[in-house]
Structure formats: structure tokens, C-alpha cells
Amino acid sequence: MTPHPKHLLVLSAIAVAGLGTAGWFLARTNPEEVFRNSLRELKQGNHNAVLPGIKSLEAHPGFESHVSLLRGGYQLRRGYPADALVSFEAVDPIGELKAPALELTGECLFLLEQLPLAASQFQELLKDNPRSAHAHRWLGQIFYNLGAFDTAVSHLQDLIKLEPDNYLAHALIGHMAFDFEDFKVAIDNYRKALALRRPEPVPERVHQEVLRNLARSFIGQNNYPEALKILATAEPDHAMVLALKADCHRGLGNAPTARKLLDQALKRNPDERVAVLLQVDMAVDRQQTADIVAPLQRILSKDAHDTACRYQLAQAWQRLGEPDKYKREMARHKRSTKLKQELTEKNLEANRSPDN
Numbered sequence: 001m002t003p004h005p006k007h008l009l010v011l012s013a014i015a016v017a018g019l020g021t022a023g024w025f026l027a028r029t030n031p032e033e034v035f036r037n038s039l040r041e042l043k044q045g046n047h048n049a050v051l052p053g054i055k056s057l058e059a060h061p062g063f064e065s066h067v068s069l070l071r072g073g074y075q076l077r078r079g080y081p082a083d084a085l086v087s088f089e090a091v092d093p094i095g096e097l098k099a100p101a102l103e104l105t106g107e108c109l110f111l112l113e114q115l116p117l118a119a120s121q122f123q124e125l126l127k128d129n130p131r132s133a134h135a136h137r138w139l140g141q142i143f144y145n146l147g148a149f150d151t152a153v154s155h156l157q158d159l160i161k162l163e164p165d166n167y168l169a170h171a172l173i174g175h176m177a178f179d180f181e182d183f184k185v186a187i188d189n190y191r192k193a194l195a196l197r198r199p200e201p202v203p204e205r206v207h208q209e210v211l212r213n214l215a216r217s218f219i220g221q222n223n224y225p226e227a228l229k230i231l232a233t234a235e236p237d238h239a240m241v242l243a244l245k246a247d248c249h250r251g252l253g254n255a256p257t258a259r260k261l262l263d264q265a266l267k268r269n270p271d272e273r274v275a276v277l278l279q280v281d282m283a284v285d286r287q288q289t290a291d292i293v294a295p296l297q298r299i300l301s302k303d304a305h306d307t308a309c310r311y312q313l314a315q316a317w318q319r320l321g322e323p324d325k326y327k328r329e330m331a332r333h334k335r336s337t338k339l340k341q342e343l344t345e346k347n348l349e350a351n352r353s354p355d356n
Contacts (some may be wrong), residue, residue, distance in 0.1 A: 012259060019196065022270045028293065030187050031056070031060040031063050031066075034053050034056050035053065035057060035058055035063070035066045035070070035096075037053060038050045038052075038053030038054070038057075038070050039069075039070070039073075039100060041053075042073045042074070042077065045077070045294055047073070047074050047078060049076035050070050050073065051074065052247050053070060054067055054070050054074070054109055054259070057070070064090070065090070065091045065092045065093075065097055065297045066089050066097065068088070068089065068090040068091045069087075069091045069097055069100060069101055069200070070086045070161075071254050072084040072085070072086075072087030072088040072104060072108075073100075073104050074089070076104060076107065076108055076210050077086060081107075081108045081111040081112050082107050082112065084104070084238065085105070085108045085109070085112065088096055088101060088105045088108065098128070099125060099128065099129070102121045102122070102124055103121075103122075103125065103134060103135075104121075105121050106118045106121030106122045106125070106138060108139070109121065110138065110141075110142060113342060115142050115145055115146050118138070118142055118292070119139060119142045119146075120142065122134075122135040122138045122139050122142070123135075123139070123275060126139075133159055135156075135161040136155045136156070136158045136159040136162065137159050137166075137169070139151075139152075139154040139155040140152050140153075140155040140159060140169065140172060141172070143155065143350075144172060144176065146350055147343075147346060147347040147350045148254050148347070148350035149176050149180075151350075152172075152176065153173055154246075156169045156172055156173050157169075157173075161170060162279045165196045165197045166198070167193050167197075167198050167202055167314055168193075168202060168206075170189045170190070170192040170193035170196070170212050171189070171190065171193040171206065173185070173189040174187075174188075174189035174190040174193065174210065174213065174214075175213065177189065178190075178216070178217055181220060182215040183218075183220040184221075186213065186214070186217045186308075187214060187217045187218065187221075190210055190213060190214040190217065191214070191335060193210055194211075194214070208235050211230055211231075211233060211234040211274050212231075212234060212238075212241060212244065213225040213241055215228075215230040215231045215234070215241075216242050216244065218230065218276075219244065219247055219248065219321075221355075222251060224248040224251045224252050225252075227244065227248050228245065228248050231244055231245050231248070235259070237268065238268075239266075239268040239269035239272035239274075239275055240265070240272055240274050240275070241259075242261050242262075242264045242265035242268060242275070243261070243262060243265040243272055243274040243275035243278055244262075244274060245261050246258045246259070246261035246262040246265060246275075246278055246319075246337075247274070247278050249261065250278070250281075250282065258278075258282070259282065262275060262278055262279060262282065266279065271298060271299075271302070272278045273299055274280075276295045276296075276298065276299055277299075277308070277309070279295055280292040280312060289316050289319045289320055290320065292312065292313075292314075293313065293316055293317075293320075296312055296313040296316065297313065300313065304332075304336070305336040305339060305340070306336075307336050307337055307340065309334055310332055310333040310336060311329075311330075311333050313329050314326050314329035314330045314333055317329060319321075
């Protein structure tokens with residue numbers, strides 16, 4: 001019997017739809033395929049496409065764990081990690097469920113700030129698949145947040161071996177090196193990141209941070225010409241970018257341009273730390289000590305443990321003939337320095353015992 005032309009149009013539409021009506025109708029008799037299709041949609045970020053699969057699998061005895069996994073994934077992607085975790089607790093993580101259950105539960109725990117438990121999920125995933133880029137990616141981020149930087153770098157380097165063009169892995173290693181003022185390593189990794197094609201999911205703000213930190217690394221090496229080259233590609237009206245350009249021109253002996261750029265930076269954002277610290281330095285250059293007190297106090301009102309600013313404020317009070325204020329600020333500086341030393345020791349301990 002030859003199909004009616006109207007029916008041919010319907011069949012053509014179904015064929016184009018792929019996992020449309022015909023796909024789900026066929027999958028109703030094949031629950032394993034329903035699950036795999038739904039899981040693929042979930043991984044691709046199409047969380048609403050998971051709902052038909054959940055409904056279909058609910059009609060199949062023995063697929064309760066599959067339903068709980070998909071439901072938890074849907075809740076997670078909708079922004080409800082606590083509800084998702086309850087769903088994942090009902091999953092029996094065996095067979096084809098084990099890897100996705102570990103991945104999604106680990107992500108859930110990370111969002112709930114239960115970092116050691118999140119790490120254990122991805123470490124278990126690595127036992128079955130040591131070449132899991134997904135596990136190394138998450139463990140790099142988790143141990144970075146825990147302060148176990150050596151362990152974080154190790155996982156990120158393993159990730160780079162698996163994905164040599166991973167922009168974020170190079171960028172995160174650069175961030176860690178920058179935080180420790182290891183400017184050579186920071187520059188190397190930031191440059192590697194920028195040499196790669198930036199993947200679509202990487203937000204522009206992350207890319208801009210890489211550019212700014214790369215410029216700051218060059219400034220840390222007193223390489224002002226290279227820093228200016230990088231800043232020429234950064235967001236031109238950003239307060240920090242303007243302040244960094246000013247710092248470069250100051251370092252190159254071009255004081256008028258430096259002051260002009262600094263004024264623009266402070267007008268854009270009076271609380272930009274890089275701009276305020278440069279304002280302080282330039283006031284000291286001109287022996288205008290009184291002018292630096294208010295800007296430093298403004299920074300310290302937002303971060304009481306900014307040791308560099310605290311020390312400069314103490315020195316300012318001393319130069320202004322205020323011994324009591326000098327002693328008070330030095331005592332606060334000493335207390336903050338002690339806390340930062342304790343934090344450094346904790347970071348070293350975290351590197352030695354990353355599972356603790």
C-alpha cells in the first residue's frame with residue numbers, strides 16, 4: 001500500500017526530529033535506550049528534554065535508580081543541588097549508573113560546598129578511569145578551593161595531557177602561580193591559555209581576568225612594555241586596566257600620562273585597589289603623605305587584613321607625627337601577618353594531606 005502524501009510529510013518530519021515522537025515511541029519498548037538518550041541530553045545541557053525519559057522509565061520496573069539519577073540531574077541543572085542530592089541517594093551506583101552517579105553527585109557536593117566529599121566522588125571515578133578528563137577537571141578546581149595547590153596543579157597538568165588545548169586548565173594554573181607571585185610560571189600558563197582558541201562556555205570576564213593578571217605579572221617583573229602590549233587588548237575602560245596602564249607609564253618615567261590615566265581609573269571606580277595603591281605611591285613620590293591616609297582607610301574598611309595597605313598606613317602616621325596611631329596600625333599589621341602565615345601553613349598542610 002502506497003502511503004498517502006500527507007503521511008509522507010509526517011514521516012519526513014519525524015525522521016528530521018531524530019529523537020522526536022518516533023524516537024521516543026521506539027524507545028518506550030527499549031528503556032536502556034531511553035536512559036542513554038536522556039543522559040546524553042542532560043550532559044548537553046538540555047535538561048527539559050530529560051522529562052519525557054523520566055516519565056517513560058517510570059513505567060518500567062527495575063529502572064527506579066535510572067529514574068532517580070535522571071531526576072537528580074534535572075534538579076541539579078535547574079539549580080537545586082540539595083534536592084538533587086536527595087535523589088542521588090536513591091541511586092544504586094552499579095553498572096552504567098556508576099560513572100554518571102559519581103560525576104553528578106560530585107558536582108552537587110561541590111555546589112553545596114562539601115568539598116572533601118565532592119573530591120572523594122571524583123577520586124572514585126578515577127579508580128575506574130584514570131584518564132577521565134572530567135574527574136581531573138573537577139579535582140583541579142576542588143583542590144584549588146581547598147588550598148591544596150600542588151595537588152590541584154597535578155590534576156590540571158593531567159587534564160592538559162588529555163586535553164592540550166584546555167584554556168581553563170592553563171588559566172587556573174596561571175592564577176595559582178600569580179597568587180604566589182611566581183610570575184614566570186604565571187606568564188607561561190597565561191600565554192598558553194591565550195594562544196588557544198577560547199571555548200564558548202568561558203565567560204568574557206574570565207578572559208579579561210587572564211589578560212589583567214598577565215599584565216600584572218609582567219609589571220611584577222618590571223617589564224612595562226610587554227604589560228602595555230597585553231593591556232592594549234584588554235577592556236579599555238576597566239578601572240584596573242587604566243590603573244595598570246598608569247603604573248606602566250610611571251615605571252617608564254612618563255609621570256604626566258600616568259597621572260592622567262590614574263585620574264580616569266579613580267573616576268571609573270574610586271575603590272579599585274590597584275588604582276588606590278598607585279595613588280598612594282604617587283603621593284609618596286611627591287611627599288604628600290596626608291593625601292594617602294583616606295584612600296588607605298577606604299581599602300582597609302573593605303579588607304581589614306590587607307597587610308600591604310596596613311603597613312603603608314602605619315608609615316604614614318609615623319611621618320605625620322602620630323606615634324599612637326602608628327603603634328596601633330603596626331599592632332594590627334602584626335596580627336594580620338600572623339594570620340596569613342597560619343593560612344600559608346594550612347595550605348602547605350593541605351598539600352601534604354590533600355584527602356584530609
